[in-house]
Amino acid sequence: MNIKRIITSFDYILMGIVVIIFALGLLAIASATDVMTYGITRQVQMQAFSFIFGLVIIGLLQFINFEVVGEFYWWMYGIALFLLVIIFIPGVGVIRNGSRSWIDLGPIDFQTSEIAKIAYIIFLAKFVEKCGGMSSIKSVVKAGITLVPILILILKQPDLGSALVFVSATFGIMLANGLKYWQIGLGLGALVAGVPLIYPHLESHQRQRIDAFLNPNDVSLPGNYHVMQSKITIGSGQMYGTGLFQGVYHRLNYLPVQESDFIFAVFVEETGFVGGLVVILLYMFFLLRMVSMSRKIKDDFGSNVIMGIVFMFAFQIIENIAMTLGRMPVTGITLPFFSYGSTSIVSSMIAIGIVESIYIRRKKGTFFNS
Numbered sequence: 001m002n003i004k005r006i007i008t009s010f011d012y013i014l015m016g017i018v019v020i021i022f023a024l025g026l027l028a029i030a031s032a033t034d035v036m037t038y039g040i041t042r043q044v045q046m047q048a049f050s051f052i053f054g055l056v057i058i059g060l061l062q063f064i065n066f067e068v069v070g071e072f073y074w075w076m077y078g079i080a081l082f083l084l085v086i087i088f089i090p091g092v093g094v095i096r097n098g099s100r101s102w103i104d105l106g107p108i109d110f111q112t113s114e115i116a117k118i119a120y121i122i123f124l125a126k127f128v129e130k131c132g133g134m135s136s137i138k139s140v141v142k143a144g145i146t147l148v149p150i151l152i153l154i155l156k157q158p159d160l161g162s163a164l165v166f167v168s169a170t171f172g173i174m175l176a177n178g179l180k181y182w183q184i185g186l187g188l189g190a191l192v193a194g195v196p197l198i199y200p201h202l203e204s205h206q207r208q209r210i211d212a213f214l215n216p217n218d219v220s221l222p223g224n225y226h227v228m229q230s231k232i233t234i235g236s237g238q239m240y241g242t243g244l245f246q247g248v249y250h251r252l253n254y255l256p257v258q259e260s261d262f263i264f265a266v267f268v269e270e271t272g273f274v275g276g277l278v279v280i281l282l283y284m285f286f287l288l289r290m291v292s293m294s295r296k297i298k299d300d301f302g303s304n305v306i307m308g309i310v311f312m313f314a315f316q317i318i319e320n321i322a323m324t325l326g327r328m329p330v331t332g333i334t335l336p337f338f339s340y341g342s343t344s345i346v347s348s349m350i351a352i353g354i355v356e357s358i359y360i361r362r363k364k365g366t367f368f369n370s
Helices: 002-009 012-032 042-061 066-070 073-090 112-131 138-158 160-175 179-200 204-214 226-235 263-295 300-324 342-359
Strands: 093-096 101-104 110-111
Touching: 002 226, 002 300, 012 342, 042 263, 042 342, 066 112, 066 300, 066 342, 073 101, 073 112, 073 138, 073 160, 073 226, 101 112, 110 112, 112 138, 112 160, 112 300, 112 342, 138 204, 138 342, 160 342, 226 263, 263 300, 263 342
Parallel strands: none
Antiparallel strands: 093 101, 101 110
């Protein structure tokens, strides 16, 4: 594919929304790390560098034909499994925040599940296409079975948040391929019935987070104090906020993990309800734009990949924002393009690059032709 075709077919609206969200997030990170006192902090520098690096990756991905990549879908599945297994090798994986989900690369920690989920989405998109959709219970079971080893490895880390992201992406691809309401009901019923069996086998800190969510007024439970401080921080912003770099609660370190998990609370304290609403609307436009792009794709595989990415992002966005408001359990999931985290930024940019690469090939007989 020539550069002229890439330039004319690239979706600049989607990319523009991403840039705006990132810019607002960078301001929030700058405030959370108190740049007015300490100058440009390492977090701000790493976030900016990661985004620029991500832009380069997006540009390179436009030259890759993902229909060809899709033909190696079992390799994608193998890559996903390898990335989740490698962290258990002694001397390779490191423990951060109670989870063995990371590889220490010196200046940064690399969370392998961030790349694994993209590889799995590519795999499942082609796998579902090969199955002819999700119209039969047999196809649903076959697709579900491929998720089981992924979930076992993720929960062994343990990382419940990432496990739920995989489930969300899988559900999105299935839903876009004819998953019936009775099948959804059956799956939800099985999930509810399985909770009493799953709960005793969760790690202690995971059970504590669930207990805290079910008993929000008990600040003695781990996690509830964090959520309480988050809600106080958000409430202090009122309608228009205290002003950029003028937040009090996070600057006095009442708010935990303020540059990543609870970055939304930082932003709302300083920009108020209006600022928080702007961010939520930007994310809504971001998701709807990708849904619109997926409908213009004439190939099931490409459309499946985009829908998997949409649901991957949607769960992360909803979970993180709802978590800061005390509406969902604390899981440590970052807010895409907004929270601090090099791996999160780069993996999110890779996902956008894949969406754009698929989209620019939509117009010819089969959209993947170069």
